[in-house]
Every structure is written in C-alpha cells, then in structure tokens.
Amino acid sequence: MTFFETLVALLAVAILLLQVTRRMRLPYPGILAAAGVAVAMLPGAPTIPIDPPTALALFIAPVLVDSAYDFPVGAARRMLLPLFFYAVVAVLVTTGVVVSISMLTVGLPIAVAVTLGAIVSPPDAAAATAVLSNLPVARRVDALLKGESLFNDATALLLFGAALTVQARGGLDAGTALQVGFAAPGGILFGIAFGFFVSRLRPITENTVGGTLLQFVYAFSTWLIAEHLHLSAVLATVASAMTLATLSSVKDSPRMRVHSFAVWTTVVFLLNVVAFLLMGLQARRILEAMSAEELQRAMGFAAIVVVGVILARMAMAFLLHAVVASRHRRGGELAPFTSGETLLVGWAGMRGLVTLATAFALPADFPERDLVVLTAFTVVLATLVIQGATLAPMIHFLKLGRQTEVRDELKAARRSLAEAAFQRLEKEGGTEAEAIRTICKDHWTASTDANETSPLDRRRHLTIAAVLAQRQRLEELRDTDQIGATQYLELQEDLDWKQLSVGSDEDRRITES
Known part of the structure; x- marks a missing residue:
C-alpha cells in the first residue's frame, strides 16, 4: 500500500468511527488514535520519512492559528494567574518530573531528557474540548482549558527548541544563550508586525477563495520566516494570529467568516487523522527494530512517564487551588475553583497533536530517538484512552454539568x-x-x-415548510430543463441560507463527533 492508499483507508475508518462515537457518546480522539495505530499495522503499510522542520510547520502552525482565534480574551484577563500557572509553571514542573524519571531510570543525557519532557508536557485542549463540547461545564473551566492550550504549547516548544540547540551544539555557551533569549521577544514582535501587514491584505481578498487560502499562507509563512530569522516560530505564529483576531471588525464579511470556519475545522481534523496515522507508522518501524529486551525496557520507561505526567498535572491543579484560595481569603478577586472543577481540570490533561508533531520533528540522528518517540506516542495513547474515556463519567459523577x-x-x-x-x-x-x-x-x-409555540417557533416552522416546497419546485424546474445548472446552484444556495437563517442551533452546527 502507498501512503495515499493508507491515508484513504484511515479516513474511511475515521468517518465510520466518528459515527460510532457520536451515537455511543464516546470521545473520538482516543478511538482515532487507536485506529491510526491499527491501520498502520496492516500488512503492506508504507514507511514514510518525515522532514523534521516540515512536521512542525505543517501540524503545529494551523493548530496555533485555529486556537488563537478561539482564545477567550475577556475571560483570560480575569484568570491571568491560572493561565500563567498552567501554561508556564505546570509545563516546567512536568518537564522536570520527566527529566528526573529519565535520568534515574534509563540514564538519558540531560538535554535528551529535557527534550522528552518538553514533548510530553503540554496537554492538548482540542482533545478535552472534543469530550467537553457536548457536556457543558463552567465557563471559566472551558476558558482555562482553551487558553492554557495556546500558551503551554508556546512554552513547551520554546523549551523543545532550546534543548535541541543545546544538544546539537554540545552545550550551552554565551552565543546559544543569547540566541535562545532573543528568540522569544523577537518572535512576538515579528508576529505582531506580520499580523498588521496581513490585516491590510484581507480586504483585497475578501469574499474570494483566495481569502481563505491567504489564511493558510500567512500561517505557514509566519512560521517559516520566523525560523529563517532564528526567532521563536511558535510565538510569532501565536502573536500574528491574535493580532489578526483582535483587528477583526464587526464589519468583516459574514460569508467569509462562515466559509473560513468550516474550512479550518475540516483541515485541523484532517491534520489529526494524518498525525495519528504517521504515529502508527513510526511506532511500527520502531517496534520492528527493537529486540524483546529493548522493547520491555522502553515500555516500562514509557509507563512510568505516563504516570509521572498525570500525577504532575494533578499536583499542579491542587497546588493552584490552594494558592488561589489563599489569595481569595486575603481579598483577591479571583474565586477558587471548586474541588470538583479542580479535579476535572487536573484530569483533562490529554496529550495530542502538538506532542505528536514535536516527536516527528526530532532529527534522525538524535540520541535515543526511538525511545523518545515511542515514549511520546505511548503518553498520547494512554492519556487519550484513559483520561479521555473517563472525563465524561467524572463530570456526571461530580455533578459538574452546567446545562441550565x-x-x-x-x-x-x-x-x-x-x-x-x-x-x-x-x-x-x-x-x-x-x-x-x-x-x-x-x-x-x-x-x-x-413556550415551544412562541411566534418565533411558528414562523420558523412555516418558513421551513415554504422552503421545502420551493426546493421541490426547483428540482422540477431542473428536471424539466427549464433552468440551467448555474442558475440552479445559485437558487439552491439562496434556499440553503434562508433555511439556515431560521433553523435551530442544532441545524446550524457541524460537529466532529
């Protein structure tokens, strides 16, 4: 099988599994991850080499842009302490835990251990959102998970890049320290400037297919240019995306916004499918190359790392709870999360696409690369399956649902x-x-x-009935050749918008699962 044939097979399986998870109310990321591994294990599945710089740009840049547009700025201003704690402190502490485990159990060099810690430290809010989207929780919990994801990716990737640089140069000298130190502020400034530049181009391409393509071009361009300038590509991408989101006006084209959201949702989901497939293909190659003794050592180490990252996040969650509660007693404005909400946030630490992409980005000659990659994949699978599958039952058990x-x-x-x-x-x-x-x-x-029989509901039912009659007449006009194909499509779109304008929330929503 070629890579294209394998990808088509996985997409077909993914479509089927999404319908199963939707009907059984199961979180799809864990199921999709397992499917990616299963398809990759099929006889004849190809071995696909991945260019490390391409992996980061391809998988992470679109995800960061998508997350930046969803970033709840208003709620984030009121939760600066929790966001900083989870996005910076928790990432550094988790990395430290992984470094300690790595050096004590398998004796990894410090730079290699830090690299592994940076890879597995950032949770993926998309995985949690996939579970929580159908289970309304407190608004600030949702805002914290989304905001944390955007900035913990930046912290982890900065740490990842610094560790790779130190490993490649054999140590940390003054020049390396200066380059790493300038990368963060330089990336932010470049991202803001580039975001302003792109904002001037958007009106030119508004309501065109080129406008949607421009969004992807600027996402990848920001990343690639920042890398060539030796700046932080992740901070540049986040800064440019947030600049564009901030400059968005109420006068922006609604047609463009609807189209863009639909395209971006599909692309980010497709990237997840491809990443899980590539994960399975790499895992297969690594497993085939390992002896039984090496595999036992690797899986034992990976299991300890999984336990370590889960416990580290839980500890950080309850430590933050204690800090916020103490500040609140002394007059702080931010009220602490409840114990149940703290447990939920601590347990919602599933790893996902960012961990996979950074693992792909390791150079081929990186020390202990197979062990690091296999450990990262194990952390992703274990957290998606164990935590992802138990998150919804936990919400019901703790009575954290906030549907009303x-x-x-x-x-x-x-x-x-x-x-x-x-x-x-x-x-x-x-x-x-x-x-x-x-x-x-x-x-x-x-x-x-x-009251279900409000005037608005009656108008909605009557409008939909009228539109359905118009659709039937439009089909008759086409079948009897009284209208051309172009005119048919134009009128069909008119009816689509009319029906959507009066439809319910469920009618307008396209869900992943």
Whole structure:
C-alpha cells in the first residue's frame, strides 16, 4: 500500500468511527488514535520519512492559528494567574518530573531528557474540548482549558527548541544563550508586525477563495520566516494570529467568516487523522527494530512517564487551588475553583497533536530517538484512552454539568441582541421597519419564554415548510430543463441560507463527533 492508499483507508475508518462515537457518546480522539495505530499495522503499510522542520510547520502552525482565534480574551484577563500557572509553571514542573524519571531510570543525557519532557508536557485542549463540547461545564473551566492550550504549547516548544540547540551544539555557551533569549521577544514582535501587514491584505481578498487560502499562507509563512530569522516560530505564529483576531471588525464579511470556519475545522481534523496515522507508522518501524529486551525496557520507561505526567498535572491543579484560595481569603478577586472543577481540570490533561508533531520533528540522528518517540506516542495513547474515556463519567459523577446555566446564558445574550436591534429600529418609520421590529420582538419573547409555540417557533416552522416546497419546485424546474445548472446552484444556495437563517442551533452546527 502507498501512503495515499493508507491515508484513504484511515479516513474511511475515521468517518465510520466518528459515527460510532457520536451515537455511543464516546470521545473520538482516543478511538482515532487507536485506529491510526491499527491501520498502520496492516500488512503492506508504507514507511514514510518525515522532514523534521516540515512536521512542525505543517501540524503545529494551523493548530496555533485555529486556537488563537478561539482564545477567550475577556475571560483570560480575569484568570491571568491560572493561565500563567498552567501554561508556564505546570509545563516546567512536568518537564522536570520527566527529566528526573529519565535520568534515574534509563540514564538519558540531560538535554535528551529535557527534550522528552518538553514533548510530553503540554496537554492538548482540542482533545478535552472534543469530550467537553457536548457536556457543558463552567465557563471559566472551558476558558482555562482553551487558553492554557495556546500558551503551554508556546512554552513547551520554546523549551523543545532550546534543548535541541543545546544538544546539537554540545552545550550551552554565551552565543546559544543569547540566541535562545532573543528568540522569544523577537518572535512576538515579528508576529505582531506580520499580523498588521496581513490585516491590510484581507480586504483585497475578501469574499474570494483566495481569502481563505491567504489564511493558510500567512500561517505557514509566519512560521517559516520566523525560523529563517532564528526567532521563536511558535510565538510569532501565536502573536500574528491574535493580532489578526483582535483587528477583526464587526464589519468583516459574514460569508467569509462562515466559509473560513468550516474550512479550518475540516483541515485541523484532517491534520489529526494524518498525525495519528504517521504515529502508527513510526511506532511500527520502531517496534520492528527493537529486540524483546529493548522493547520491555522502553515500555516500562514509557509507563512510568505516563504516570509521572498525570500525577504532575494533578499536583499542579491542587497546588493552584490552594494558592488561589489563599489569595481569595486575603481579598483577591479571583474565586477558587471548586474541588470538583479542580479535579476535572487536573484530569483533562490529554496529550495530542502538538506532542505528536514535536516527536516527528526530532532529527534522525538524535540520541535515543526511538525511545523518545515511542515514549511520546505511548503518553498520547494512554492519556487519550484513559483520561479521555473517563472525563465524561467524572463530570456526571461530580455533578459538574452546567446545562441550565449555559442555556440561560445563551438566552440572556439573545435577549440583549434582540433589544439592541429593536432600539436601533425604534425610531424608523414604514411597514418594513415595523415588520423587522416584530421579528426582533419575537426573538426577545422566545428568549424569555420556554413556550415551544412562541411566534418565533411558528414562523420558523412555516418558513421551513415554504422552503421545502420551493426546493421541490426547483428540482422540477431542473428536471424539466427549464433552468440551467448555474442558475440552479445559485437558487439552491439562496434556499440553503434562508433555511439556515431560521433553523435551530442544532441545524446550524457541524460537529466532529
């Protein structure tokens, strides 16, 4: 089998498994990881060499950009201490734990041990979000997990790059220290400047396919240019993406935004599928090359690392809980998480795409590369399967679901939006303005009344019935050759938008699983 044939096979399996996980309400990342390994073990699966710099740019740059656009800036401002703790302190402590385990059990050199620690230290919020998306939890828990993911990736990748540099040069000299020290601030400044530059190009490409392509070009370009300038590519990418997200205006094209979100969701999911497949292919090669004694040593070491990273995050979670509670008693504004929320955040430490990509990025001649890569893959699989599969039951057991609060918050926001529209049109005259005011009033009524037969619901049902009749007539016009293919597609899109505009939240949402 060629790589393309193997990839198609895995995509087919992934589609099937997504339907299974959706119906059984299971987290898909762990299932997908296991499927990637299983497909890679099929007879005839190819061995695919991966260029290390390409692996980082290909897999990490789009994920960072996607996360930066989802970053909850407002909530993050109120949680600077927890974000700093998880994004910096927890990553450094976890790396330290892995370094200690590595040196005491298998005697890895310090630079190699730090590299492994940097690879396995950052949890992947996408994996947690895949589980939590259908299980509403407290808003600040969700904000913390998303915000942490963006910045702990930056911390871990900075540490990873520094460790690789020290290993390649045989030690830390003044020149290396200066280069590493300048990489972070230089990357941030470059990213902000590049983000401003790209923001000037966006209006030119708005509402075109080129506009969506520009988003990917700038994501990869930011990374590649920063690397050529010996700056922190990860911080440059995060800074440029957050700059663009901040500069986004309420006047931005909604058509472009809808299209971009759909494309990015699909691309990031595809990258996860490819990464898990490549993980399985590399694991297969490593396992085939190891003797029974070497494999026993490697798996024993990997198991200890898995336990170490899980316990380190749990310890950091409860340490932060104690620190915030102590500050709150002394008048601090930030209220501590409950014990259940602390346990949830500590347990939501699944590793994912970033860990895989950094493992792929290790040079072929890196000392103990096979052991490091196999350990990283084991950590990803173990955390996705063990923690991912138990996260939802934990939420139910601890009664952390916040379905009512989330629904009430959404209703209040919709009521506020309807009021804003009504106030804007209040002084406008004419039957058209009155009709729109009636619609706004119906939206306000629907957000305050749980009655299923509100005017908005009746209008929704009638509109959908009318659209379905129009669709039937449109099909008849096409079948009898009374309308051309181009006109058919244009009218079909008109009906799609009309139906979506009155549809429910579930009708408009495309879920991964």
